[in-house]
Amino acid sequence: MSRAKQRPEQPDLDDDRGPGPSGLMDLLAVAAVLLEADGRIDMWSPQAEELFGYSRSEAVGQYAAPLLLHPEHQDRAIRLFAEVMETGRGWAGAFPVRTREGGTRLVEFRNMRLTDSLGDHYALGLATDRSTLRQVERNLALSTRLVTQAPIGLSVLDTDLRYVVVNPALAAMHGVPEADHVGRSFREILSGPWFLPAEAAIQKVLSTGVPVVDQQVVGRTAADPGHEHAWAVSIYRLEDHLGHVLGVANVVVDVTDRYQAAKQADRAQRRLRLMATGSARIGTTLEAERTAGELADVLVPALADFVAVDLLDPFLRTGRTDIGEEPALFRALAVKAAHPTDAAEAPARPGTLTTYHADHPAARCIRTHRPVLISHLRGGDLDRIATDSDAARRLAEAGVHTDMAVPLIARGQTIGVMGLARARNPAPFDEDDLALACELASVAALSIDNAVLHQHIRSAAETLQRSLLPRLSPRHPGLEVAARYRPATAFSEVGGDWYDVIALDGDRTALIVGDVMGSGIPAATTMGRLRTATSTLADLDLDPARILTHLDRITHGLDPYIATCVYAVYDPHRARLQVSSAGHLPPVMVRAGRPPELLDLPTGTPLGVGGVPFATTSLDLAPGDALILYTDGLVETRHDPIDARLADLLRLLARPDRSIEETCDRLLRQLRHPAGHDDVALLIARAQPLEA
Structure with missing residues (x-):
């Protein structure tokens, strides 16, 4: 009795009774052939029909060696078959097989001995096309090398957005070991608010199948929490050859240098535009008050959230800046805030006279003729930059965190001071900001000096005119x-x-x-x-x-x-x-x-x-x-x-x-x-x- 007659057929499982089958076996098209102890074919799978070309009726009952092998390979195949049947050790290798049409195909074999409940031995042969197997092996090797050795970040997430595979490059970007990625969700690894758009993009790709290419993500990870990095992220959905969704692949390239260069270029362009705007808008009249207001209008909110412009009162009255040993007396000309806030009341109101304590940035500017930059306000710094404790409280409530004072210098004389601060803008003032503020202050100072000089000359001429x-x-x-x-x-x-x-x-x-x-x-x-x-x-x-x-x-x-x-x-x-x-x-x-x-x-x-x-x-x-x-x-x-x-x-x-x-x-x-x-x-x- 043949083995095929004794083996009952197994019904197929419905899709909802377990996980779906993998497509790899289908891709390899593995053929199964069962031989009796004398070498005759007892079972012949549909895949064997595709691989060798013989139908089941043509193959079952025939001796395998004469049917499938060329004469010059039959003796060796019979010897290997006998060895497997005698020792029970499996054999693997490749044989050139004769197809039904008479051609030759190189086939990869895996042979093993099977023993049934009666103690009878059979030989099970598993075979697949050698070229197909080699292609799969090459692809697998390439994928493995690519994932492990690529300098760019690569990962695979399943349909629940849990990491399945992560290469060393991406693990280094995240600051989390590879092993700690596997099984954890995207949000567990990248929990910052910067990565919410990226997670949404992954979900969309998973649901729609439409890939995302070069989406820029800017944020901070555990690898370098103190600095901002930028990545170009590409996402595409993974499917098997049957169309089953396996998850998503994520390709990440660190483009921080490119991002910073673009950011610097954009910042430089904005500064150039601000300089051009300032040159056009500052000094349109021969009025000191209006020129100070124009300076504040240009700087708020483009550079600062708060700007105050004060001029030395002796300069406004006499055109001279010699203040002697007494504290400098300032007249406020302009105050501007980017948004309504009580902090706008902290500086002196336009038109009022005020003096500043010796450690105030404005007083230091007048003494040294140099700007004062405080990138990060700490401790008692607010008391130092404010006129009094109430002004310091207003600045603190507004969230002022950085400050600078810039002298207004015209024709070698310091004629006043401009103060700038940021609150809502989270970036601290830096040297570039200070250089830009000094450039615009220089433009305004010359216009103000011209206005004051003109006013004094005009007053003298008007006095002479009226006297005549x-x-x-x-x-x-x-x-x-x-x-x-x-x-x-x-x-x-x-x-x-x-x-x-x-x-x-x-x-x-x-x-x-x-x-x-x-x-x-x-x-x-x-x-x-x-x-x-x-x-x-x-x-x-x-x-x-x-x-x-x-x-x-x-x-x-x-x-x-x-x-x-x-x-x-x-x-x-x-x-x-x-x-x-x-x-x-x-x-x-x-x-x-x-x-x-x-x-x-x-x-x-x-x-x-x-x-x-x-x-x-x-x-x-x-x-x-x-x-x-x-x-x-x-x-x-x-x-x-x-x-x-x-x-x-x-x-x-x-x-x-x-x-x-x-x-x-x-x-x-x-x-x-x-x-x-x-x-x-x-x-x-x-x-x-x-x-x-």
Whole structure:
């Protein structure tokens, strides 16, 4: 009886009764052949049919050697078969086998003796294609070497995200031995919050099968807990040849150097952008307070969470930084915080005066002219950088952890200090931050120095200008007079605009408005010289054209200055007005019951040009009529046509006021821009009945 007839068939197990089969045996296609003691084939597996080409009916009952082997190999095979049957020792090796089609295939064999319950012996032969077996062996060897010797991190996790295989490189990255990985979950090995996205990515790859390539993960592991590292992680799902999901493979490459280089490059670019922004936004005006605010705006929040800018008060008042032996007195110019917090109240408020104790960073900057950097605030450092204990408490509650003070140095003088701190930004200040702050502080300091210098020069020029202008009596024979002078705003220098009212013989009055082209103390000085000359010439009882001719010669000698001027003389007994213009804007005549009009006068050339005669025009000026003389600062702007502005002037004058004083104020209020860049001189004379 053959063994095949006695062996009952075993039913297949359902998938839910145990773990699924491995695909490796299927991949090798292992064939099983059972031989009786005399060498005849008793059992023949389906895999044997695929490997040798003979069907079960063709093979069972045949002697194996003649059926499967070429004649030259049969004797050796029979001898080995007999040895196995006699000794019970197995044999392994390769034989060239003859296939049913007559070809030859090299087959790997494993032979062993089996004994049944009756004591009869059988030979079991397991066979597979030699080339297929070698390919599997090569792949296995390659995989083993790759995992153990690769300089990159490799791991395999099962479907529960537990480590199955970890190579030495990855174990070194994690700071956990290989053996301690196996069986533990991903979260047990990498528990930091930095690795939550990586875990989510692994779960997604496991569920979808879509691989992830080069996902960057930045964090810290037990291998180097004090420093940040970066890894490029690639994840793909592992499946057998039947499509069963085995888990995920994880490939990890340490790219810390590349990450740090990219981080440094990005930081450098941000610093360059910040420098460019600072150069463009700091110092847009000649105002120290605004420049300090612009500096704070540039630095918060790009570099710091808090910025305070203080200037030495003596420098603001006098332009000098010599503080002597006394503690430095600071005036706060700007304070800015990146977010609402009580810590913004810790520095002195803008406009207030304060002094700092000797160990305060601001005081040290003034003494040493060098910056102070405190990367990590510890212990009593907050008391040292704060103005008082309450300020220290506010800074502590805000979480301030790093601080620096930078001197504001312009033209070799330390004119103030800028303080910077961080709270929400966790990174401490470093030398690069300090260098950037010093660069921007230098830009701001020069602008502030220019602003203070300009303000002092402007104040001196304005003082000189006002001292040279006359103090008018509001009433002259047959005239009511009102005048105004407004200097240019702080953005511009004082110019050479002036007005004058001079009493002449015979109850006559000379009315003059002029404008020296230029600005600053030289223009104001030239204006004073022309006004003095005008007063002297007025006593000569010359007509206006002759007066301007003499002034033209005088101005020509004051090269390179030129000036415009209107000179008028009013005779109340004759109710006559004589006017002459030297390149000046036309006066306005306002007559009762008639619309205001620009006087059509020969314009003439500005004083100092020379060679062109001036003309005098005579007009009636009856009681109630008004003459308005003004300089170009009242009507000229940088954007509006002069004709439109003159039309605005006439429109405003068409509405009468109770007094010419009110008219002066209204014209200045409605015509002059608050940020006017030029001086304004305005003179209004209204004729009145001549008193006995």
